[in-house]
Amino acid sequence: MTAIISKQGLRVMNNYPKQRIVIAEDNVFQRGILRNQLANLGYMDVLDAASGIEALTLCHQNKIDLLICDLRMPGMxxxxxxxxxxxxxxxxxxxxxxxxxxxxIDSVLLMGQAFGLQILGSIRKPVSATRIQALLTKQHYYSIQVKNCNNSIVTLDDLCQALDKGTIKPWYQPKVSFKNGEFLGTEALARWFHPEKGFVPPSEFISLAEQNGLxxxxxxxxxxxxxxxxHLWAKSGLSINLSINLSAQSLPNTHLFDSLLEYCRQWGVNPKMVTIEITEGTFIGDIGRALESxxxxRMNGFGLSIDDFGTGFASIQQLTTLPFTELKLDRSFISRCYEDKSSMAIVQYSLNLAKQLGLKSVAEGVEDEKTWQILATLGCDICQGFFSARPMPENExxxxYRKWRHQVYDMKLFEHL
Ligand SMILES: [Mg+2]
Structure with a gap:
């Protein structure tokens, strides 16, 4: 994909598919602003609707790719x-x-999702071009995914072959210390680049694997x-932790755990350097079985992390009953904690809880310096997010690491120490 720089200096992807956009907004001035911002981003096919009824008619008569919708409008x-x-x-x-x-606005977003609509998010007035662009980029990727799903590009056969040939690879997302930027570990995330069909979204092949016993x-x-x-990291003197994800379905499978132990023995990796991440929802069912696994x-030395904390319904009792060593805050609370009071409350509560229970806290989805500073000040231990590093192949x-050390130095991230 090629990027060009518009007059405003924003990066614009110039080969997005042609989009037809409807602006539903009763205020002429606000409509004008939005129209201008969209034109600056390269979107010219824009239809105006001054009311809900007009927007509904336009969406009925045309194939509309995107609706930008005001909430307060007369009539509908x-x-x-x-x-x-x-x-x-x-x-x-x-x-x-x-x-x-x-x-x-958040309630309306939830309502829209509950109606089964593809909701990209919200823009606050006054409208910022950067925010529009971020949401439109999200839409672009969504349209790729929908295309993939419609064409069912990944078949069960493809998946079986990929598993047999070992072409689904782990990529690694670094985790760093909020305290001093130190490189502490990585999370291994499954990535699949099909030789003909291209990148396959993990959500797609992981659920395909779950549904078919793979x-x-x-x-x-x-x-x-x-x-x-x-093993190679340890051999080169790099003392970093490896986090791996275990599906809820796999938790009771003792064979899988035995083979994990065996790999550690075979490659001389101390289980203390490995953390197993389990999603919060896992513990809703058979608590006895979950507790056994x-x-x-833990008895064998592995770390145990509760993943996506805050999205499931783990009770405090479960959290204290199960022998966790780490609490991983879900990205949905982190990514906008500074603009949303409820997210901030959940973040502070979870960090306190982690501290009280003696668990390491990890923040996922840290995307900008402002979020970094807030989490660092709140005493979160570990950062995992695009601000410090994206998932990458091992050879990168x-x-x-070299660039990160410079970034840490240049941005004076640790002046508060
Ligand atoms: Mg995880």
Missing amino acids: DGMALLRHLSTMPFRGSVIICSALEQPV IDKLTDSIFSQSIQKA ATRM LSNW
Whole structure:
């Protein structure tokens, strides 16, 4: 994909598919601003609607790719418009644009999702071009995914072959210390680049594996490949932790755990340097079984992390019963904690809880310096997010590390110490 620089200096992807956009907004001035911002980003096919009814008619008569929707409009308001759209064969994405308080907008976003609409997010008024661009980029990737799904590019056969040939590889996302920027570990994430069909989104092949009884095989393959890398890191004197994900389905599978132990023995990797991440939802079912597996992992020295914390419904009792060593805060609270009071409350609560229970805290989804500073000040231990590093193939880690050390130095991230 080629990038060009617009007059405003924003990066614009100039080969996005042609989009037809509807702006539903009763205020002429606000419509004008949005239209201009979209034109600056290269989107010229824009239709105006001064009311909910007009927008509904436009969406009915045309194939619309994106609706930018105000909430307060005379007659049919934004919420009623979304409800009507959900009953039509409307396939476009939706961005909410409003000056209302964030909790109100958040409820509308949830409502839209519950209606089954593709909601990209919200833009606060006054509208910022950067925010529009971020949401439109998200839409671009969504349209690729939808295309992939519609064409069912990944078949079960493809998956079986990839597993047999070992072409699904672990990529590694570095984790660094909030305290001093130190490189502490990586999380191994499964990535699949099909030779003809290109990048396959993990959500797609992981659920395909789960639905067809192949998840243990996939997990085993990622384990064996990443433990070999952990061996090489240790051999080169790099003392970093390896985090690996275990599907809820695989937790009771003792064979899978035995083979993980065996890989560690075979490659001389101390289980203390390996953390097993389990999603919070796992513990809703059979707590006895979960407790048995989790305790066995801890007995053998592995670290145990509760992944995506805050998105499931783990009770405090479960958290204290199970022998966790790490609490991983979900990205949905981190990525906008400074602009949303409820997210900030959950972040502070979770960090306190981790501290009280003696667990290491990890923040996922740290994307900018402002979020970094907040989490560092709140005393979070470990950062994992695009701000410090994206997931990458193993051979790019050393290059990243060199750049990261410069970034840490240049940005004076640790002046507060
Ligand atoms: Mg994880």
